[in-house]
Amino acid sequence: MTPLSNSIDHLTQTFRESGLRVTHQRLEIYRELMEARDHPTAEQLYRRLRGRIPTLSLDTVYRTLTTLVTHGMVKRLETVESQARFDTTRQRHHHIICKRCNEIMDFHWPLLDETPLPGEVDSWGRLDGVNVVVYGVCARCLAGDAQPT
Ligand SMILES: [Zn+2]
Ligand SMILES: [Zn+2]
Structure with a gap:
Protein backbone atom coordinates (compact mmCIF):
# COMPACT_ATOMS: atom_id res chain seq x y z
CA MET A 1 0.00 0.00 0.00
CA THR A 2 1.41 3.40 -0.89
CA PRO A 3 1.69 5.86 2.00
CA LEU A 4 -0.85 8.64 1.87
CA SER A 5 0.57 12.09 1.59
CA ASN A 6 -0.62 14.58 4.15
CA SER A 7 1.13 17.51 2.53
CA ILE A 8 -0.86 20.70 2.10
CA ASP A 9 -0.38 20.49 -1.68
CA HIS A 10 -1.81 17.03 -1.80
CA LEU A 11 -4.74 17.94 0.43
CA THR A 12 -5.45 21.07 -1.61
CA GLN A 13 -5.59 18.86 -4.67
CA THR A 14 -8.00 16.47 -2.94
CA PHE A 15 -10.30 19.38 -2.08
CA ARG A 16 -10.23 20.71 -5.63
CA GLU A 17 -11.00 17.30 -7.07
CA SER A 18 -14.04 17.13 -4.80
CA GLY A 19 -15.16 20.54 -6.01
CA LEU A 20 -14.57 22.19 -2.64
CA ARG A 21 -13.20 25.62 -1.93
CA VAL A 22 -9.96 25.33 0.02
CA THR A 23 -9.74 27.28 3.25
CA HIS A 24 -7.12 27.08 5.95
CA GLN A 25 -9.63 25.87 8.54
CA ARG A 26 -11.08 23.22 6.25
CA LEU A 27 -7.61 21.90 5.47
CA GLU A 28 -6.64 21.77 9.12
CA ILE A 29 -9.85 20.01 10.17
CA TYR A 30 -9.47 17.45 7.41
CA ARG A 31 -5.80 16.86 8.17
CA GLU A 32 -6.44 16.46 11.88
CA LEU A 33 -9.14 13.90 11.15
CA MET A 34 -6.90 12.09 8.71
CA GLU A 35 -4.14 11.77 11.28
CA ALA A 36 -6.46 10.75 14.12
CA ARG A 37 -6.66 7.04 14.69
CA ASP A 38 -9.56 7.09 17.13
CA HIS A 39 -12.50 8.25 14.98
CA PRO A 40 -13.07 11.44 16.99
CA THR A 41 -16.27 13.39 17.56
CA ALA A 42 -16.59 16.96 16.29
CA GLU A 43 -15.94 18.22 19.81
CA GLN A 44 -12.76 16.18 20.17
CA LEU A 45 -11.50 17.57 16.87
CA TYR A 46 -12.35 21.07 18.01
CA ARG A 47 -10.42 20.64 21.27
CA ARG A 48 -7.37 19.30 19.42
CA LEU A 49 -7.38 22.11 16.85
CA ARG A 50 -8.22 25.12 18.90
CA GLY A 51 -4.67 25.55 20.23
CA ARG A 52 -3.39 25.79 16.67
CA ILE A 53 -6.33 27.80 15.31
CA PRO A 54 -7.56 30.18 18.02
CA THR A 55 -10.24 31.64 15.72
CA LEU A 56 -11.86 28.24 15.18
CA SER A 57 -15.37 27.67 16.51
CA LEU A 58 -17.11 24.40 17.28
CA ASP A 59 -19.83 25.44 14.86
CA THR A 60 -17.26 25.71 12.05
CA VAL A 61 -16.01 22.21 12.84
CA TYR A 62 -19.59 20.86 12.64
CA ARG A 63 -20.34 22.70 9.42
CA THR A 64 -17.05 21.69 7.82
CA LEU A 65 -17.57 18.03 8.71
CA THR A 66 -21.07 18.15 7.23
CA THR A 67 -19.70 19.68 4.03
CA LEU A 68 -16.95 17.07 3.81
CA VAL A 69 -19.48 14.28 4.37
CA THR A 70 -21.63 15.67 1.54
CA HIS A 71 -18.60 15.63 -0.75
CA GLY A 72 -17.70 12.08 0.16
CA MET A 73 -14.38 12.97 1.81
CA VAL A 74 -15.51 12.20 5.33
CA LYS A 75 -17.72 9.48 6.67
CA ARG A 76 -20.09 9.84 9.60
CA LEU A 77 -20.05 6.62 11.57
CA GLU A 78 -23.24 5.13 12.90
CA THR A 79 -22.64 4.17 16.50
CA VAL A 80 -24.77 3.69 19.58
CA GLU A 81 -23.31 6.88 21.06
CA SER A 82 -25.23 10.14 21.01
CA GLN A 83 -22.37 12.03 19.35
CA ALA A 84 -21.41 11.13 15.80
CA ARG A 85 -17.86 9.95 15.17
CA PHE A 86 -15.98 10.78 12.01
CA ASP A 87 -13.45 9.23 9.68
CA THR A 88 -11.92 10.14 6.35
CA THR A 89 -12.73 8.00 3.35
CA ARG A 90 -9.26 7.96 1.83
CA GLN A 91 -8.52 4.32 2.47
ZN1 LIG B 1 -13.95 -2.16 24.88
ZN1 LIG C 1 -12.04 3.99 10.27
Whole structure:
Protein backbone atom coordinates (compact mmCIF):
# COMPACT_ATOMS: atom_id res chain seq x y z
CA MET A 1 0.00 0.00 0.00
CA THR A 2 1.41 3.40 -0.89
CA PRO A 3 1.69 5.86 2.00
CA LEU A 4 -0.85 8.64 1.87
CA SER A 5 0.57 12.09 1.59
CA ASN A 6 -0.62 14.58 4.15
CA SER A 7 1.13 17.51 2.53
CA ILE A 8 -0.86 20.70 2.10
CA ASP A 9 -0.38 20.49 -1.68
CA HIS A 10 -1.81 17.03 -1.80
CA LEU A 11 -4.74 17.94 0.43
CA THR A 12 -5.45 21.07 -1.61
CA GLN A 13 -5.59 18.86 -4.67
CA THR A 14 -8.00 16.47 -2.94
CA PHE A 15 -10.30 19.38 -2.08
CA ARG A 16 -10.23 20.71 -5.63
CA GLU A 17 -11.00 17.30 -7.07
CA SER A 18 -14.04 17.13 -4.80
CA GLY A 19 -15.16 20.54 -6.01
CA LEU A 20 -14.57 22.19 -2.64
CA ARG A 21 -13.20 25.62 -1.93
CA VAL A 22 -9.96 25.33 0.02
CA THR A 23 -9.74 27.28 3.25
CA HIS A 24 -7.12 27.08 5.95
CA GLN A 25 -9.63 25.87 8.54
CA ARG A 26 -11.08 23.22 6.25
CA LEU A 27 -7.61 21.90 5.47
CA GLU A 28 -6.64 21.77 9.12
CA ILE A 29 -9.85 20.01 10.17
CA TYR A 30 -9.47 17.45 7.41
CA ARG A 31 -5.80 16.86 8.17
CA GLU A 32 -6.44 16.46 11.88
CA LEU A 33 -9.14 13.90 11.15
CA MET A 34 -6.90 12.09 8.71
CA GLU A 35 -4.14 11.77 11.28
CA ALA A 36 -6.46 10.75 14.12
CA ARG A 37 -6.66 7.04 14.69
CA ASP A 38 -9.56 7.09 17.13
CA HIS A 39 -12.50 8.25 14.98
CA PRO A 40 -13.07 11.44 16.99
CA THR A 41 -16.27 13.39 17.56
CA ALA A 42 -16.59 16.96 16.29
CA GLU A 43 -15.94 18.22 19.81
CA GLN A 44 -12.76 16.18 20.17
CA LEU A 45 -11.50 17.57 16.87
CA TYR A 46 -12.35 21.07 18.01
CA ARG A 47 -10.42 20.64 21.27
CA ARG A 48 -7.37 19.30 19.42
CA LEU A 49 -7.38 22.11 16.85
CA ARG A 50 -8.22 25.12 18.90
CA GLY A 51 -4.67 25.55 20.23
CA ARG A 52 -3.39 25.79 16.67
CA ILE A 53 -6.33 27.80 15.31
CA PRO A 54 -7.56 30.18 18.02
CA THR A 55 -10.24 31.64 15.72
CA LEU A 56 -11.86 28.24 15.18
CA SER A 57 -15.37 27.67 16.51
CA LEU A 58 -17.11 24.40 17.28
CA ASP A 59 -19.83 25.44 14.86
CA THR A 60 -17.26 25.71 12.05
CA VAL A 61 -16.01 22.21 12.84
CA TYR A 62 -19.59 20.86 12.64
CA ARG A 63 -20.34 22.70 9.42
CA THR A 64 -17.05 21.69 7.82
CA LEU A 65 -17.57 18.03 8.71
CA THR A 66 -21.07 18.15 7.23
CA THR A 67 -19.70 19.68 4.03
CA LEU A 68 -16.95 17.07 3.81
CA VAL A 69 -19.48 14.28 4.37
CA THR A 70 -21.63 15.67 1.54
CA HIS A 71 -18.60 15.63 -0.75
CA GLY A 72 -17.70 12.08 0.16
CA MET A 73 -14.38 12.97 1.81
CA VAL A 74 -15.51 12.20 5.33
CA LYS A 75 -17.72 9.48 6.67
CA ARG A 76 -20.09 9.84 9.60
CA LEU A 77 -20.05 6.62 11.57
CA GLU A 78 -23.24 5.13 12.90
CA THR A 79 -22.64 4.17 16.50
CA VAL A 80 -24.77 3.69 19.58
CA GLU A 81 -23.31 6.88 21.06
CA SER A 82 -25.23 10.14 21.01
CA GLN A 83 -22.37 12.03 19.35
CA ALA A 84 -21.41 11.13 15.80
CA ARG A 85 -17.86 9.95 15.17
CA PHE A 86 -15.98 10.78 12.01
CA ASP A 87 -13.45 9.23 9.68
CA THR A 88 -11.92 10.14 6.35
CA THR A 89 -12.73 8.00 3.35
CA ARG A 90 -9.26 7.96 1.83
CA GLN A 91 -8.52 4.32 2.47
CA ARG A 92 -11.22 1.74 2.10
CA HIS A 93 -11.77 -0.05 5.39
CA HIS A 94 -14.38 -1.45 7.71
CA HIS A 95 -15.03 -0.98 11.42
CA ILE A 96 -15.31 -3.01 14.55
CA ILE A 97 -16.96 -1.24 17.49
CA CYS A 98 -16.77 -2.17 21.17
CA LYS A 99 -20.22 -1.78 22.71
CA ARG A 100 -18.68 -1.09 26.14
CA CYS A 101 -15.83 1.38 25.69
CA ASN A 102 -16.97 2.61 22.24
CA GLU A 103 -13.55 2.08 20.73
CA ILE A 104 -13.71 1.92 16.95
CA MET A 105 -11.01 -0.07 15.23
CA ASP A 106 -10.31 -0.17 11.51
CA PHE A 107 -9.85 -3.39 9.68
CA HIS A 108 -9.26 -4.28 6.06
CA TRP A 109 -11.13 -6.96 4.18
CA PRO A 110 -9.86 -7.04 0.60
CA LEU A 111 -11.69 -10.26 -0.18
CA LEU A 112 -15.04 -8.65 0.64
CA ASP A 113 -14.15 -5.46 -1.23
CA GLU A 114 -13.64 -7.50 -4.39
CA THR A 115 -16.85 -9.49 -4.03
CA PRO A 116 -19.65 -8.32 -6.34
CA LEU A 117 -22.93 -7.40 -4.66
CA PRO A 118 -26.02 -9.57 -5.20
CA GLY A 119 -27.99 -8.60 -8.29
CA GLU A 120 -30.97 -7.12 -6.44
CA VAL A 121 -28.65 -4.71 -4.62
CA ASP A 122 -26.78 -3.81 -7.77
CA SER A 123 -29.97 -2.82 -9.58
CA TRP A 124 -31.39 -0.88 -6.63
CA GLY A 125 -29.97 2.49 -7.66
CA ARG A 126 -26.77 4.42 -7.24
CA LEU A 127 -24.51 2.80 -4.69
CA ASP A 128 -22.01 4.99 -2.89
CA GLY A 129 -20.18 2.45 -0.80
CA VAL A 130 -20.20 -0.75 1.15
CA ASN A 131 -19.05 -0.69 4.75
CA VAL A 132 -19.17 -3.46 7.24
CA VAL A 133 -19.58 -2.68 10.93
CA VAL A 134 -18.87 -5.47 13.39
CA TYR A 135 -20.14 -5.02 16.97
CA GLY A 136 -18.87 -6.75 20.04
CA VAL A 137 -16.85 -6.36 23.23
CA CYS A 138 -13.09 -5.80 22.90
CA ALA A 139 -10.46 -7.94 24.62
CA ARG A 140 -9.57 -5.16 27.05
CA CYS A 141 -13.16 -4.83 28.22
CA LEU A 142 -13.51 -8.61 28.43
CA ALA A 143 -10.36 -8.79 30.58
CA GLY A 144 -11.80 -6.07 32.80
CA ASP A 145 -14.94 -8.15 33.28
CA ALA A 146 -12.89 -11.08 34.51
CA GLN A 147 -11.21 -9.13 37.30
CA PRO A 148 -12.83 -9.02 40.73
CA THR A 149 -14.27 -5.60 41.51
ZN1 LIG B 1 -13.95 -2.16 24.88
ZN1 LIG C 1 -12.04 3.99 10.27
